[in-house]
Amino acid sequence: MQITVNQQDPIAVLAIAGSVDSLTAEKLTAALSAQVHAGQVRLVVDFSGVDYTSSAGLRSLLGALKDCRRLGGDLRLAAVRPAVMRVLSLSGFASIIKMFDDVTAAVASYPVGA
Amino acid sequence: MPKILLVEDNELNREMLSRRLVRKGFEVVIAVDGLQGVALAGSAKPDLILMDMSLPGIDGWEATRLLKADAATRAVPVLALTAHAMSDDRAKAMAAGCDDFDTKPVDLDRLLGKMDALLHPQPPVQAAKPAQPELHAAPPRPLLWATELTMPAVPQSLPAMQAAVHELCDRAGLSREQRADLQVVLDEICANIFKHAYAPGAPGSVQLALRHLGADATVPAAVELSFTDQGRPFNPLAQPAPDVSLPLEARPIGGLGIHLVRQLTDSQTYSQTGSQTSNEKDGHSAAEGNRLLLVKHLK
Numbered sequence: 001m002q003i004t005v006n007q008q009d010p011i012a013v014l015a016i017a018g019s020v021d022s023l024t025a026e027k028l029t030a031a032l033s034a035q036v037h038a039g040q041v042r043l044v045v046d047f048s049g050v051d052y053t054s055s056a057g058l059r060s061l062l063g064a065l066k067d068c069r070r071l072g073g074d075l076r077l078a079a080v081r082p083a084v085m086r087v088l089s090l091s092g093f094a095s096i097i098k099m100f101d102d103v104t105a106a107v108a109s110y111p112v113g114a
Numbered sequence: 115m116p117k118i119l120l121v122e123d124n125e126l127n128r129e130m131l132s133r134r135l136v137r138k139g140f141e142v143v144i145a146v147d148g149l150q151g152v153a154l155a156g157s158a159k160p161d162l163i164l165m166d167m168s169l170p171g172i173d174g175w176e177a178t179r180l181l182k183a184d185a186a187t188r189a190v191p192v193l194a195l196t197a198h199a200m201s202d203d204r205a206k207a208m209a210a211g212c213d214d215f216d217t218k219p220v221d222l223d224r225l226l227g228k229m230d231a232l233l234h235p236q237p238p239v240q241a242a243k244p245a246q247p248e249l250h251a252a253p254p255r256p257l258l259w260a261t262e263l264t265m266p267a268v269p270q271s272l273p274a275m276q277a278a279v280h281e282l283c284d285r286a287g288l289s290r291e292q293r294a295d296l297q298v299v300l301d302e303i304c305a306n307i308f309k310h311a312y313a314p315g316a317p318g319s320v321q322l323a324l325r326h327l328g329a330d331a332t333v334p335a336a337v338e339l340s341f342t343d344q345g346r347p348f349n350p351l352a353q354p355a356p357d358v359s360l361p362l363e364a365r366p367i368g369g370l371g372i373h374l375v376r377q378l379t380d381s382q383t384y385s386q387t388g389s390q391t392s393n394e395k396d397g398h399s400a401a402e403g404n405r406l407l408l409v410k411h412l413k
Contacts, residue, residue: 087294
């Protein structure tokens with residue numbers, strides 16, 4: 001799994017490529033946590049390159065989502081593939097995390113100057 | 115460039131031998147214990163394994179037995195390395211399934227010769243066969259596919275297991291979504307076994323058996339995944355599935371994996387296997403091992 005961070009102040013876009021499973025989720029958790037600890041709590045996670053995620057990946061997203069919202073920010077998903085969307089829906093994540101068709105829409109969803 | 119998996123726990127020996135092999139043009143992958151060696155043999159797909167036999171955790175003999183019991187790694191030649199020059203060590207290594215044997219300290223020229231023989235085996239000389247009339251045999255009847263592999267119960271084993279599930283999916287012609295479902299199921303069950311069946315720092319093994327099901331020998335109607343371990347019993351169904359309608363702050367973190375498994379498979383049976391043992395000192399009895407059987411219908 002590869003993670004690329006692109007700062008679009010005040011938003012950080014993390015592009016994930018590969019599979020988020022119990023072998024790789026720790027890396028995702030660390031990358032998200034690093035952003036939060038750096039004070040970056042408006043996150044967009046680009047899932048266009050993720051072919052599947054297990055509950056380990058969902059837990060990683062959930063932890064970061066809670067931290068971001070507690071600090072006044074949010075974590076938003078972009079470009080989720082159908083197979084991954086199925087897992088998100090079955091786990092109830094589709095109702096608690098905001099999702100957008102692409103990164104541009106996800107970035108634009110944050111209020112300007114917030 | 116042949117890829118060599120060097121399984122060696124001694125850092126000095128490991129560094130020295132790997133450096134010398136790299137200088138000779140080999141690509142070298144390192145494992146520092148037997149469990150990691152078995153896992154990397156599945157995921158790194160080496161052309162040859164140099165196996166130190168005195169390893170922490172599972173030793174080289176046990177690691178070799180695991181490698182030779184697994185269809186995915188059986189064909190990879192294993193060259194045993196041991197500090198003991200006793201003849202019964204050679205017999206023991208060969209009995210475990212090693213393809214050759216060498217002693218430490220390493221004589222590089224001798225070792226390279228043995229490696230070359232394993233990497234480039236000479237085909238057996240065959241006597242010329244008399245010409246046979248060509249037979250028009252009936253095409254072989256397609257069979258439903260099945261396989262199994264035994265891996266250390268550690269996350270590093272997942273890539274090899276995922277590769278086996280991919281093959282199951284390819285052969286059954288599964289859709290991308292069905293394939294993703296099974297990947298999640300594999301990951302969730304393995305995560306549970308890794309976490310609950312074995313004590314931290316003392317992982318055992320897990321056997322994954324995969325097969326197509328159906329009356330038609332050409333088109334599977336379902337696929338079955340079964341997981342067997344020899345660890346302490348645990349019940350993945352004991353934790354209730356989370357209420358996914360709860361708001362974010364009230365959502366429990368546990369139980370999500372097994373909830374997904376329930377949703378993504380059509381049936382699930384769970385049983386404990388192994389012999390019942392009784393401990394007369396404390397009066398408790400315990401079953402050892404777990405077996406989990408999952409079926410996903412493809413219609």
